[in-house]
Amino acid sequence: MTAVPHAGSRRTVLRRTAPAVHSTRTGVMSNGAFALAAVAIMSIGLLALLVLNTALAKGSFRAHELRVEKADLAQREQLLRTQIEDASSPVTLYKRATDQGMVESVTPVFIRLSDGKILGVPYAAGTPLDPVTGQPVTGMAPTGVTEPGAEPAAGTTDAAATPQPTASTQPESQTSPGVATGDSTDTEQPLGITDH
């Protein structure tokens, strides 16, 4: 009985060892698969990195192109903007308006829409200004330069003929040119007494 169990135990051992050998064989095969898998993963990884880098580089090229395009557009925008600014500048507008025959108005005049009343004193376009009174005069040839040294003497001009709704001529104006018709300053006084 003892031998049987012995033989049986041997068989059992063998039986037990057999799967162990088998499992060793399976391990070897797994190693190969593992190597393959590792190589595959590494290849995929490297490939992905390559693709990624290429994509990034492509993005960089595209960004560069777009930057160039942006600079071109900004330059164009700047050119157009400065052209608009030049055209809308009062310097250009005045020139273009006068070239078309427009003139500056002599007095501000408004039409009140509620009752159609004209506010202000209108004059025909291009009415010249009197060189002495500085006021618009109708029926006078345009005068350029003011008479040198002329004094704004009260009442000595054709003020009566000039439309002057804000003032009325006073008799004194004819008889009192003695006091400082221009500006009064003393010729000698300031000399030597100024503190600087």
Next chain:
Amino acid sequence: MSTSTRPPSRTSRIFVTQDGRPRTFEVADSSKRLRFLAIAMAFVLSIFVARLIDLQLLNRAPRAEAAVTERTATVTLPAERGTIYDDKMNILAESISAVDVTADPRLVTDKQAYADYLAPILNIPKDQIIASLTKPPDVKFTVIAKQVSPETWDAIASLDLVGVVGKPTTKRYYPSGELAANVLGYVREDGEPGAGLEYGLDSELRGQDGLKVYESGIGGRQIPTGSEREREAVPGTSVQLTIDRDLQWVAQQAIEKRVKEVQADSGTVVVIDPKTGQIKALASVPTMNPNFPGQADDANRNNRALTEVFEPGSTSKVMTMAAVLDQKAATPRTVFTVPYSFSRGGSLFRNHDPHPTYRLTLAGILAKSANTGTIEAAEKIGGEKLYEYIKKFGVGEPTGLNFPGESDGYVPPPSDWSPTSFPTIAFGQGLSVNAIQAASVTATIANGGVRIPNTLVKSYIGADGQVQQAKQPDGIRVVSEDAAKKTMRMMEQVVGDQGTAQMAAIDGYRVAGKTGTAYRINDDCGCYDNSVTASFIGVAPADDPALVVAVIVQNPKLSRYGGMTGGPVFREVMVHGLQSMNIAPSGKKSPQLPIYETDLKK
């Protein structure tokens, strides 16, 4: 079978097969080889390790640095300078991109040919181009033209000239050229401000340059995975001024024309909104073109309205009159005996033209601009009081504009006065003001006696579009509302047909103002040389003041009087101002004040 007798080697014992066949020979041999290879490998590896230690531990920092330096590019990201706008957000000054045309002279073989190509595009003489290309042999860099437009550079780039390189830069551009040039100032080619608000507001306008550090590959392109550091540029703050571009232009045109007509040295126009103290226009001639500041005289780059002071003369009588009225020392109807001349402090004071002694009202004294009468009126309040008022009107005080090179003017304190100082100051000599201060006196009267310090900046616009309104200065009461009102009525007589400034009248409107003809100090001799400062400072409409216009003309040779000289300019600027501000005439007439004692009895 001799091999079988050999004892199994200890290393191969484990490899002995069940049949006892020894295989120790090959195994023993390969073991030796392995040992040899292992040692060799260890040796090689140790060298690697040593090198690795050398590279990674011992000399790591300098090497890493050298490598990074080699592929690192550093670029300054220039901050965009803020834009300057007028009060309606029209651009007065802006920064635009430009290109510096540079060259490596060593690569230029035929200078004449280069000059032939470049001269017509750059619009500069050929000689100048040849000169800039002619350099000592070791010079690698020369500038042919600075700050050309990108379009000009495109034309040059298309020529493919070897050695010619465009360097991107920015340029300050003033679309309206000379318009408001003396207010704006200019920016030099190196980007530094030269004068005016460009200089005064530089800390706001400038912004902060940024920096970009990155790893670059071929052609300077950025390596996408490389390290990158960037500090973004902070663009400058833009500024909205109180200046009205159109009114500024009208003022500039008018004064330029007038200065030529009367053969004056220079002229200034100041336009102020009396209710806010905002400066609507500030023109000064001769001027400059800020796009080409190098072509202008030094004197014309400054703002005369603030940097030059002058003795105000008769326009200063407005201060004297307002002070007398505020002290209730007289009314506009108070009658004074006004002789042609009298003696004060041992000196003779005279009016302009000889006349018999008159009995004039206070209003009449101002309308006729009588010096003797003004002195008599001032004597009713005394020198100390007069000085106090003049200071309160802002004379000798900073305007608050903080304008570069601003001059405060001067009024001597009573402690420094000579016997003739008081009477002299009463009619506007012996004290000095700048044009803004002179205009501000009338603006104060027009604003009911409250002086609002003048401003040039309306708002600041951050790069993010955030608008910050400039601080509105508090008003300072100088004279009572009643005194201001009475002074205005008196100033209306000046523009009336009894006054000295009929030229300033505008049909339909009530206009008030004061003329001035002051003796001026000749800068060459530091003495009075009979040359004058002619001025007219006025306000309209007198019944609801909207604008104050001051016209100051220095040394007019053909027309000395303020009313004659400044009146037409005042009128032109005011007509445009009233028109553009849509201010219709009230239709009321200026109330007539008695000028002579005889008028009182009527």
